[in-house]
Amino acid sequence: MTDEKESNDFLLVPALVGIVVLLLLKVFYDLYRKLTKSHHEVYFVMMGEPECCNPNDRNMNPGNNCRKYCMGKLLLKIMNRINGAKSSICVAMYNFSNHRLADCLLRAHRRGVKIRLVTDKSTCESGENKTQAKRLKDAGISVRISGEDDKLMHHKFCLIDGTSPKGVLITGSLNWTYGGLSKNCENVAFISNGRVQQFYREAFDHIWNKFSTPYYPRTSNV
Missing domain, CATH: 1.20.5 (Single alpha-helices involved in coiled-coils or other helix-helix interfaces)
Incomplete structure (x- = not known):
């Protein structure tokens, strides 16, 4: 037994x-x-097509009648992604002058989303990029500048909720500027993939910690 x-x-x-x-x-x-697990969406803005929605118009309301590559649709897609952020937004943007996207970041900041913005030093010395960077900094958002002489911080990407399965990477040729969203021929990819998001998060942290400094604008020139 x-x-x-x-x-x-x-x-x-x-x-x-x-x-x-x-x-x-x-x-x-x-x-x-x-x-x-991946989900990708690629959006193009093509030149030579008739005007549809002016993305600089606050009253624009893209609908089913808009052309395929409507610039207003693209702006709305980016705004909706920012508005849906839950925990974090990391933005590396060579030139950032679009006040509507800045407004979205400000609203996200007010609802508790952690936001970091790094932009290029040369574009932050004057003009609308300086204005938007100062607005965000004055609201309490962490803003840094990077780049020197012939080495530009030329990235154009935004990582939203990067550690979440529902996070998204927005990247492509587009600067967040008025011209980029109303005049230029651009491409933007919306990518939901954990491994890809991790690569971009590591790259952003590398830039943020090693190649950027806190942004302190000259208030007399603003």
């Missing part, structure tokens, strides 16, 4: 180990699927 019990116990151990291994494999597989 004792020998039979010991035999059963001996067989039970590998069975339990097998169950634990299977559970761990399931956990790692779910994590892998979570990190590699």
